[in-house]
Amino acid sequence: MSGLKHKLYDYLILSGFTENSAKYLNMLALLIALLIAVFIIDYVTRKILVKTFAQFASVSKSNFDDLLVANKVPRNIAHIIPLLVAIRFVPEVFGDFPTFEDVFERGLEVFAIILILWIVRSSLNALKDYLKTLPRFKDKPIDSYIQVFMIFSWLGGIMSAIAILTGIEFIKFVTGLGAISAVIILVFKDTIMGFVASIQVSINDMVRIGDWITFEKYGADGDVIEINLATVKVQNFDKTITTIPTYALISDSFKNWRGMTNSEGRRIKRALYIKQTGVKYLSDADVEKLKGIHLITSYLEGRQADIKTYNNANNVDKNLLLNGRNLSNLGVFRKYIDTYLKQHSAVNKDMMIMARQLAPTTQGIPLEIYAFSSDKRWENYEYIMSDIFDHLIAALPYFDLEIFELPSHGSFKA
The missing domain is CATH 3.30.70.100 (Alpha-Beta Plaits)
Known part of the structure; x- marks a missing residue:
């Protein structure tokens, strides 16, 4: 690229262009060439990597690699090589324009952070889908844990990107955030409450995916189909979906029918x-009539004998049914x-x-x-x-x- 850069610049000077015009045209041509090369490398790398993963997944006994392909993990990884190529040759393209070079380098560094987050997110989604296929993890709030991790990952990524764009060292930037921690807590109040609630729900085993719960306050009466950081989704028996804030599970009263199910x-x-x-009261005639009901025949015979024995022993006057013992x-x-x-x-x-x-x-x-x-x-x-x-x-x-x-x-x- 370096040799090409000088040849193109020299050719433009020989063709009668001014030095300033030659620099801009040279930079524009090199930028177009770099973009074309990056897109070609990205296309070829993506095709090779995705095809390789797909072939490996087709012969593998585990379904985890299938889930990696389904969640586009190979596709995201394939972007790393063209990104490295771009980072390597940006100084060659913008050698005569330090300001442009600095802007593009910072932009590529920010994109690298975003790409890493994409790879992490797609990998975690594949892991989540895989764990949900395992019996011992089906009723666990895996979505909540992954969302918590991704929130901290995005928070770290955003702070790193801001530090890069502003030119401030990451440690100094994070230290400065302490002054606005109250604002951060206010902004992420629901997220923090949901995070704490998710931990308590999981540790105390209050709700699992698949549990039948009744939450009158929110009109929920059905099976839990999803537990994530902010909400719990319940599919009611009429097939409607009710969304409940996760923290409501620890702040309000609800009924879990798991005990009945188990x-x-x-x-x-x-x-x-x-x-x-x-x-x-039943007279003797009434009792004799009810003895025809097989389920209580033996009961009536036994009770009638006991009552007669008691009444005779106590000289009870049975001319009035109220006296003595009766059925x-x-x-x-x-x-x-x-x-x-x-x-x-x-x-x-x-x-x-x-x-x-x-x-x-x-x-x-x-x-x-x-x-x-x-x-x-x-x-x-x-x-x-x-x-x-x-x-x-x-x-x-x-x-x-x-x-x-x-x-x-x-x-x-x-």
Whole structure:
């Protein structure tokens, strides 16, 4: 290039150009030649490097090299060689123009910083995609860690670029930033809060990718699909996406259903509201009639014998049912529910099964069913719960009980 530079300059002088014009034309021609050479070198290097990586990836057993190609790591690395060529020959092109030479050299140094950041970012994205294919990292907030690293990398890169452009030593430039640290903290407040929250979420294992969470404040009810530095993305069950600030996971209350997912069953907790006027003691005739229900036959026989023994031993006058010990239709129905649930094939027998009476309300007496379905899948869980309550609602009339309902128009017809 040096020999070419002088030959072109001498030719222009011999052709009658002034010395100043010859310098500018010489510089322009050399710059065009350098740009063409750089683009050719970049094209050839990129083609060779990308093709080599692709061929290696096709025969490799690991998918990490495939991800490197997909994230354009070889393509970014290929820019290094033409950049070095440009840095090497810029002094030759702008030898007669020190100011231009200084500007272009600083520009190339800044581009080198940007290129390094591109390579780091694409490499980290490839690493992120690879880790997400490994079972033990699928539920980890890898995006958050990479974003934190890239924020510091870009911050360092920007400070280095500013130091280069201003001609200030990097150490002195960083030292001077201490004076405006308050402004930096204010500008990056959300980023800092998100970073701290991401660390706490990860260390305390509060949320993982794939967890079902309910966050009423933000209207989120679905599966976590992404955790990054600033936000957590939740795909709701209606397929909409809700975005939650990461720091909200440690500052606000939310429900994580992972415990249910990891357990052996999904809870059924729902009440039947029984009309209070239908509750009564059972006469012997009523008990005999209910003995026809197989699930409680043995229970009724045993309880009836115990009650008769007690009442006879205490000379209880049973002409009035209120005296002594008695069975009630609500109590027998509660026992029927308990027995029915314990024999239901879809109810987990190793977890709590209970039919309990809650405090009476203006809408009747709540008879709550508390049990766990063996199948935790949403569709099947709803089917199991509906099947149980279909049966119990249909069984109520056999016990002379009714579900409480608010009056409707039909209730007032004569």
